[in-house]
Amino acid sequence: MSDSFEKVATHYGLAGIEERILSALQDEGIDIDALTPRDLSPIDQFHTRGILATREHAALAAPREDMHVLDVGCGIGGPARYLASTYGCRVTGVDLTPEFIAVAKMLTERCRLDHFVDFQQANGLDLPFDDSSFDMVWCQNVTMNIEDKAAFYREIARVLKSGGRFTSTEMTTGDAGPPHFPLPWARVPEISFLASQDEMRAALEGAGFTIIEWRDTSAEVVAATQSPIQKARHAKLGIALIAGDDTPERVANSGRSLAEGRLSNVMMVAEK
Numbered sequence: 001m002s003d004s005f006e007k008v009a010t011h012y013g014l015a016g017i018e019e020r021i022l023s024a025l026q027d028e029g030i031d032i033d034a035l036t037p038r039d040l041s042p043i044d045q046f047h048t049r050g051i052l053a054t055r056e057h058a059a060l061a062a063p064r065e066d067m068h069v070l071d072v073g074c075g076i077g078g079p080a081r082y083l084a085s086t087y088g089c090r091v092t093g094v095d096l097t098p099e100f101i102a103v104a105k106m107l108t109e110r111c112r113l114d115h116f117v118d119f120q121q122a123n124g125l126d127l128p129f130d131d132s133s134f135d136m137v138w139c140q141n142v143t144m145n146i147e148d149k150a151a152f153y154r155e156i157a158r159v160l161k162s163g164g165r166f167t168s169t170e171m172t173t174g175d176a177g178p179p180h181f182p183l184p185w186a187r188v189p190e191i192s193f194l195a196s197q198d199e200m201r202a203a204l205e206g207a208g209f210t211i212i213e214w215r216d217t218s219a220e221v222v223a224a225t226q227s228p229i230q231k232a233r234h235a236k237l238g239i240a241l242i243a244g245d246d247t248p249e250r251v252a253n254s255g256r257s258l259a260e261g262r263l264s265n266v267m268m269v270a271e272k
């Protein structure tokens with residue numbers, strides 16, 4: 001792994017995530033041998049607005065039962081399990097961070113979804129799949145850690161079947177200067193590679209995609225980061241279990257940066 005990717009994986013890969021999650025679930029009286037995606041949703045949706053954003057994003061992308069979906073930068077597998085259990089599609093998740101892949105597999109087995117959903121450690125810029133392998137590629141809050149977006153989109157286009165869809169929710173730059181650090185995806189600017197929405201569009205079109213949906217979701221994200229429901233995401237059963245004890249500060253910086261116009265957020269669908 002090159003230096004920059006190693007730094008990204010180190011940023012995310014905390015020790016002991018599995019033990020922390022299982023013990024927090026047990027403390028809440030949840031049976032860890034019969035887990036459901038719903039039990040895990042406060043913990044396993046590692047992006048702004050959590051399960052709300054995943055539901056909205058999935059409704060826009062509309063996966064079908066006969067599809068094989070690739071989730072690039074799948075984290076601990078929450079969105080992948082949601083897609084498989086809600087839409088009946090097959091999902092393969094890849095992520096740079098080995099600790100996340102181990103937890104994704106463990107939780108998926110405990111949800112008895114492993115016949116629908118599988119995971120492997122891989123870099124989104126060098127996917128271990130043949131050309132034209134997938135009907136849809138899904139990506140949520142990942143490109144902030146990827147410097148060469150043009151190469152990333154070309155790699156996604158390679159593994160996607162002709163007519164297949166790439167769908168992504170991402171943080172993008174704002175007009176009001178740099179964001180406040182530390183942030184959920186980077187404690188320091190060195191591993192944060194934000195692009196403007198215009199740059200993202202140009203990189204996608206340059207990789208051969210036709211953009212069919214482009215929603216600037218910044219206002220919804222700002223409203224959500226100020227809502228009590230979203231604040232509860234950082235309670236005991238929340239993403240701090242996978243993102244670390246400094247999560248509240250990092251999430252607050254993300255909300256503040258969005259509110260000040262230092263970040264923006266987009267949800268999009270493009271076709272190959």
Ligand SMILES: C[S@@+](CC[C@H](N)C(=O)[O-])C[C@H]1O[C@@H](n2cnc3c(N)ncnc32)[C@H](O)[C@@H]1O
Nearest residue numbers: 045046047073074075095096097123124140145
């Ligand atoms: C904010 S988390 C989002 C996880 C998941 N998509 C979700 O929404 O729950 C960002 C994820 O992107 C992964 N990631 C960052 N750069 C990557 C790369 N080059 N290839 C694959 N995964 C990457 C990280 O390891 C991390 O799991």
